[in-house]
Amino acid sequence: MVAVLIVDDHKHLVESLLSCVPWEEAGVTGVHGAYSGGEALETLRSKNIGILVTDIRMPGMSGLELIERARADRPELHCILLTGHAEFEYARRAIELQTFRYLMKPVRTNELVETVRLLTASSRAPAAEAAAAEPAAPEPPAELPAEPAEAKDYRRKTVEAVHEFVRERLGADVTLTAIAERVHLHPVYLSKLYKETTGTKLSDYILNARIDKAKELLLRSPMKIYEISEAVGYRSTQHFITEFKKIVGMTPKAYQSLHR
Incomplete structure (x- = not known):
């Protein structure tokens, strides 16, 4: 009860x-x-x-x-x-x-x-159900129950909804506040839930999603570097180039030349 x-x-x-x-x-x-x-x-x-x-x-x-x-x-x-x-x-x-x-x-x-x-x-379980015959010898305290399947499913679905929202809006507003509003959670609580569920920061997922999309556009579209930068959510092309090089190890232009 x-x-x-x-x-x-x-x-x-x-x-x-x-x-x-x-x-x-x-x-x-x-x-x-x-x-x-x-x-x-x-x-x-x-x-x-x-x-x-x-x-x-x-x-x-x-x-x-x-x-x-x-x-x-x-x-x-x-x-x-x-x-x-x-x-x-x-x-x-x-x-x-x-x-x-x-x-x-x-x-x-x-x-x-x-x-x-x-x-x-x-x-x-209710105390009435848990009260069985007293054991002859003291037993160590029972371990805390594992997280219920419903809670795990809720976390999984929340993370999936976050990922879907980020992929849909890479070129627009993917701030923590916007994502939290989408999944109806407070931003701080969402950050905690995401980190506990995935083991990574939400900001890291967003960054990697942007870079992955940029790679795809570099190889499969005729878009210029500044257009790709805007398409994956960067207002500054130079910032985009810096972030791309930090993650990939080379500039967008070098990546494009190497893999095309």
């Missing part, structure tokens, strides 16, 4: 999430609401809450402060931040607190459901 606690100082938002989200689809068996950090802490002490969904900006106690205090007593608590404020410091602190997800307001119902569903899938 997994219960969710929704926290926001705007009562109508809490009531909307409590009543309008199809929680059963996310594997949630109980959902509670609170309108302040203090009230949320009281609920966390009295209820068996598995997932905390909180606004980041609230009077008195912010969502980050709430998570920090809640995690002091309940380190296993899963946390999701809801916010309309995309400042870097908020996201950085959320990552330090190991927040599972950082969702921007107005939150999409399907996105919230999917996020919670991934968490419920990774939660341990």
Whole structure:
């Protein structure tokens, strides 16, 4: 059984999430609401809450402060931040607190459901089911469960969507902000997810994608160097030549002459 606690100082938002989200689809068996950090802490002490969904900006106690205090007593608590404020410091602190997800307001119902569903899938079995006969001798603590298949699939699909977007828009806007908007994630969270999933930086993928496309155009098109530079997203031809030489080991012109 997994219960969710929704926290926001705007009562109508809490009531909307409590009543309008199809929680059963996310594997949630109980959902509670609170309108302040203090009230949320009281609920966390009295209820068996598995997932905390909180606004980041609230009077008195912010969502980050709430998570920090809640995690002091309940380190296993899963946390999701809801916010309309995309400042870097908020996201950085959320990552330090190991927040599972950082969702921007107005939150999409399907996105919230999917996020919670991934968490419920990774939660341990209910205590009632886990309580078997006590072993005769003490056993070492069980290892943490492996990342659920749903979470791995979500990461894979996110990375695929990022790669598709980058390939489609090499000559246009492939900034981190633009990519994050495409996959509906905060830029800082996206960078972290991408690095953890692929083992490489997103910026390195973008650079290599540009160079690979440039190679293709150098060999298969009649475009001039400055036109290729623009086609793969460089405003400065000289910058393009410098980056190309750094990656390939020769200038675009030399590469073209060698391989044509």
